Amino acid sequence: MWQKRFRRLFPFLLSIIFTVVVSSQGLSAAPKNTEILWDTYGIPHIYGNSIPGTFRAFGWAQMQSHANLLLRLYGQARGRAAQYWGEEYLESDKWVLTMNVPQRTKTWYKAQSPAFRSYLDAFVAGINAYAKKHPDLIDDEVKVVLPVTPEDALSHLQRVLLFSFVVAPEQVADISPKKTTPGSNGWAIAPKRSASGKAMLLANPHLPWSDLFLWYEAQITAPGIDAYGAALVGLPVLAIAFNDNLGWTHTVNTHDGWDAYELKLQKDGYLFDGKVHPFATASFPLKVKQKDGSLREQILTVRSSVHGPIVSQKDGKTLALRVVGQNSSGVLEQWWDMARSKNLSQFQQVLQRLQLPMFTVMYADREGHIMHLFNGLVPVRQQGDFAYWQGIIPGDTSQTLWTKAHPYQDLPKAIDPVSGWLQNANDPPWTTTFPTPIKADNYPPYMAPRGPMDFRAQSSAKMLAEDESISFAEMIAYKHSTRMELADRILDDLIGAVRQSNDELARRAADVLAAWDRKTDANSKGAVLFNSWVDNLDLDKAFSTPWQEKSPLATPDGLADPASAVKALSDVAAKVEKIYGTLDVAWGDVFRLQYGNLDLPANGGDDDKGIFRVLDFAPTGDERFQAVYGDSYVAAVEFSQPVKAQALTSYGNATQPNSSHIGDQLQLFARQQLRPVWRTRQEITAHLEERTVF
Known part of the structure; x- marks a missing residue:
């Protein structure tokens, strides 16, 4: 009897056992092979059977998407680009060698932990393996860099992080005053201000759309990690990322590291x-x-x-x-461990290493915590405020020579503020939220400037402060805002002054500006005219009320010299009408998105005018302008169960010639849309373009 019952039950029991085994393998066991699942946007989803295998696959993936660029960047990081490609790279080589990058790299490589050194070795092995298998897909002129070494990856890291972000050669060429550095927007929204009751994160770096600033979007899944985000091309780890438990983004902070x-x-x-x-x-x-x-x-x-x-x-x-940062040999391992962290406590333990020499860290997690850290190596200085250290410093005394950096506990930070939201748009930490939880008076005067809070940061803070229940969709809509905060401060005064004048052309221009929606959407009419007028203003002297620390979101305000403003508008209107045939030319007719074979109307504009959707443009020679900088990688994340995420890499996830992914996300960018992030194997398989198995 029992044998008959067993025979009847055996298939059922076997199916249960099989289900349990398969489920446990899916949850915890490493896959038999390392593989890359490429989705239809060219994003690699790497499933590694070991950590070194994962790094090897990531090196391979970067070559498939960006081989020519990666090798050129590594050649420059060696300080030998002029030897490879000619005179135009000579100044780059001099900068790299003057900063002692190749020599310091040898020290950095030896300083890696044994495990992470093996990961670096594996990343480079993946680069070289791809080059060996696909030499026909790589330009001949960059093959001179092959084979690459782990030191090349570290030299590239130094060139990017220390000698482009912390200090760039063009800043040194014009040492005083220091020039503006790349920017970003970052938001963290607590459950109390989220419509879903879940914390949300917005990652929105603004960088040039070329060279060493390009982002590479990827998912890394291996034993102990399942992270999604973006790395700068040539770097072996994600620099902005999220997992099922937490996420972070970076903005360039008001940090003086040189x-x-x-x-x-x-x-x-x-x-x-x-x-x-x-x-x-x-x-x-x-x-x-x-x-x-x-x-x-x-x-x-x-x-x-x-x-x-x-x-x-x-x-x-x-x-x-x-x-600063010349001993920051562990920065890659710190980023890697940030992506492996599971909660705020673990995340902060990693941050305390202070290997990352600059950048704000904006954080949110599944437990509902949010954080803003003014991260970086801030020199301990014996004198002076922030403005003093922006100038040229006397070098004949040890009184001005800093040798130590502030420890983690000294850095400005806000965790779970009363407001329920945090923002940074490259403004000092004192204006991250209101009421402000970080008081400038509690820190050395050289830590960060006291102000001003620029228009983009004000726009950022206002959108968050004025909405007590922000949905995921609303966060994305706010992210795409092209409203010009500057117009709200000065346009009414300008129109009023024009109405009292007898200048007919200025009056026609004022009619156009009065009908303008105060945005730089592609179809916004009046934006070109106003933008051209503002470009002829000295914004330091334009306002009747300057920026005030006690009123950070309402100042500066008002028009200081109405008569001059009317004359300037008339002059600009004459030029606009002559060039474009009309005063109300649409923004997108003049400002374009040109990438690969695409030429689309742009939306967005200069951050100094208070536009949250940042784009900077360069002239194309025909009185038009093309986007060259600004919104690059974007990720909107809600820490629900499962995590909800959308993203966009504006210029696409590849630069290799003949790739179908050059500019393939630009249409979405033009429509102010993000795309869904596919993270589960089922989602990825449903949108699978290619599979690479190792």
């Missing part, structure tokens, strides 16, 4: 604390490829003081550069 010191020369050295010190000297051979293929050789000699290398000798001044 200083220029003026040296007092004496004899063959420089004066420091009353004594003459000799310069340290290093010589680097430079080879420059000529048009006939021959190499011209020269020697680059770099002199250094206790402050750092000499970067400028002009106008009778000798300037040395000091930069």
Whole structure:
């Protein structure tokens, strides 16, 4: 009897066992092979059977999408790009060598933990394996960089992070005042202000649409990690990411991580604390490829003081550069461990390493916590406020020479503020939310500037403050806002002044501006006219009421010189009408999205005018302009169960010639839309374009 029952039950029991086994494999066991599932937007979803296998696949994936760019970037990071490709790269090589990147990289590689060193090795092995298997898909002129080494990846990291973000060569060329750096928007919304009762995160970096600033969107799934986000091309880990439990984004913070010191020369050295010190000297051979293929050789000699290398000798001044982060060899492992974290406590433990030399960290998680950290290596300085350290610093005394950075507990941070929301649009940490939980008076005056809060940051804060229950869809709609905050402060005064004038052209222009929707959507008429007028203003002197710390969201305001403003409008109107044939030309007719073979009407504009949807444009030579900078990678995340996410990589997820993914997301960008993020294997398989198995 029992045997008959067993035979009848056996298939049923077997099915249960099979279901349990398969389920457990799906939940915890590593897959048999490492594979890349490429979705229809060219985004690699990497399923690794081991961590090194995952890194190897990520190196392979980056080559498939960006091989020419990646190899060119690595060649520049070596300081040998002029040898490979000619004179136009000579200044880049000089910068890399002056900053001692290749030599420092050897130290950084040795300083990696044994495990992470093996991951770096695997990433580079994936790059080289792809190049070996697909030489026909790589441009001949960049193959000279092959094979690449783990040191190349670390040199590229230094060039990007320390010597492009913390300090860029163009900033050093014009040391005072310091120039504007790349920007971003970041939001964290607590459950109390979320319509779903779940925390939400908005990642919205603004970077150039080319070169070392390109984002690469990917999903990394392996033992101990399932993270989705974006890496800068050539870097082996995600820099902005989320998982099922938490997520973060970065913005460029008001962080001063470099200083220029003026040296007092004496004899063959420089004066420091009353004594003459000799310069340290290093010589680097430079080879420059000529048009006939021959190499011209020269020697680059770099002199250094206790402050750092000499970067400028002009106008009778000798300037040395000091930069934070030169011991930040663990930054990649920190980013990797941030993506592996499961809660706020673990995440903060990783942040406390302070290997990431700058950037705001904006954070949200499944438990409902939100955080804004003014992250970075902030030098401990003995004197001066933020403005003082923006200038040229006396280099003849140890009183101005910083040698230590503030520990994690000293950095401004806000966790779970009363307001229920946090924002950063590259403004100082004091204006991250209102009422402000971070008081500037509690920090050294050199930590960050006291203001002003620019128009984009004000627009950012207003959208969050004025909506007590923000849905996921509303957050995305706000993200695409092209409303010009500056217009709300000054346009009514301008129109009023014009109405009192007898200038007929200015009056016609005022009629156009009065009908304008105050946005820079593609079909906005009046935006071109107003934008052209503003570009002729000195915004530091344009307002009757300047920015005030006690009224950060309502100032500056009012028109300081109405008569001059009317004259300027008349002059600009004449030019606009002559060039475009009408005063009410649509924004998208003049400002374009041109990428690959696409040419679409743009929406968005300059951040200094208070537009949250940031785009910067370059002239195309025909009185039109094309987007070259701004909204790049965007991710909107709600920590529901399962996590809800949408994203967009504006220019597409590839640059390799003949890739179908060059610019394939630009139509969505033009329509102010994001696309769904596919994270489960079922979703990815339903939108599968290609599968690579290792």
